[in-house]
Amino acid sequence: MRYYPIFLNLRGKRCLVVGAGRVGRRKIAGLLECDPAEVLVLDPNLPSAEVSALPGHPALRHERRAFTAPDVAGRHLVFAATPVRSVNALVAACCHEQGVPCNVADAAQDSDFLVPARVDSGSLTLAVSTGGASPALARALREDLEKWLGRRYCRLACLLDKLRPVIMALHLGSDADAEIFRALCAMPLRETLAEMLNRADFSQARAELSRILPSATHPFLAELLHELD
Numbered sequence: 286m287r288y289y290p291i292f293l294n295l296r297g298k299r300c301l302v303v304g305a306g307r308v309g310r311r312k313i314a315g316l317l318e319c320d321p322a323e324v325l326v327l328d329p330n331l332p333s334a335e336v337s338a339l340p341g342h343p344a345l346r347h348e349r350r351a352f353t354a355p356d357v358a359g360r361h362l363v364f365a366a367t368p369v370r371s372v373n374a375l376v377a378a379c380c381h382e383q384g385v386p387c388n389v390a391d392a393a394q395d396s397d398f399l400v401p402a403r404v405d406s407g408s409l410t411l412a413v414s415t416g417g418a419s420p421a422l423a424r425a426l427r428e429d430l431e432k433w434l435g436r437r438y439c440r441l442a443c444l445l446d447k448l449r450p451v452i453m454a455l456h457l458g459s460d461a462d463a464e465i466f467r468a469l470c471a472m473p474l475r476e477t478l479a480e481m482l483n484r485a486d487f488s489q490a491r492a493e494l495s496r497i498l499p500s501a502t503h504p505f506l507a508e509l510l511h512e513l514d
Contacts, residue, residue: 288322288399288416290411293362295319301360303376304351304367312364315400325360327352328367354379366390393417400508401426406438408446438475440482441511445469447509451502468497485514 302312305328308324309371316324326347352372353371356503357363365376365387377395380387386397391415392466393399401414411434413426445466452462468474481490495503 288414290401290412290414292410293319295362297322297324299359300325301363302354303356303363303365303372304328304390305331305347305368306368307308309364309366309415310400312366312388312400313345314363317345320344321377325356327356344423352376356384357385360385360474363387364390404430404434406434406436409434409438427430438479440459443474443477444478444482447512448498448502451505451509452498455499455501456501463496465499469494482510482513487511487514 295316296319298319298357300316300321300323302309302324305313305326309326309328312336313324315327322346324342324345326345328347329349329351331349331419352375357376361398363376363385365373365380367373367376367390370392373389373392374395377389377392380397387395388398388400390396399414399417401412401447402420404411404427411430413423413430415423431437434459448469449466452465457465469478474497478490478493481487481493488506490510491506494506498506
């Protein structure tokens, strides 16, 4: 089974997590980072000590009860994260009936989407997935990526974000815009620029950028670069 890799905007959305064990709490934490309107957590066996361990967030609501089919109504995303396969299957079936995307813990074949292991570095996000074959391998690869990535491309990503509207305002056309950004992101220039920006060597970075960017952008480069400091 193949899954199309996408990013979902969950801001202001209503989500549901069924099961608040170790897996469920990871899903809850990830959802709360996305500024949802509500994350409802259902678990009939949730101990009081674990209730207090749930992250404090105005969007978080938890109820110590079992899942029922009407709980899916009005939800934009659902996680079935209980340790009981039959309960997870019921949650998934209810979601499918109502057209609500559902992720089922430890059952990729029953899931409408997968949650990849994720590495965040500033505005950069790298995701690794094995298609549900081995979450342990995905996590191990994520740890490798974290060590490799660090903060090395944070400033470069920020600069490219600032450059985009400047270049698009020139109305060169999408093909020309894409060619410029591909050149800036190609090796070895990508590494060279990243190193210069990280050590705040903006004069050298400006010289490198001037070789690639249209002359109409050159008057803006000094200001854009010093905004990174």
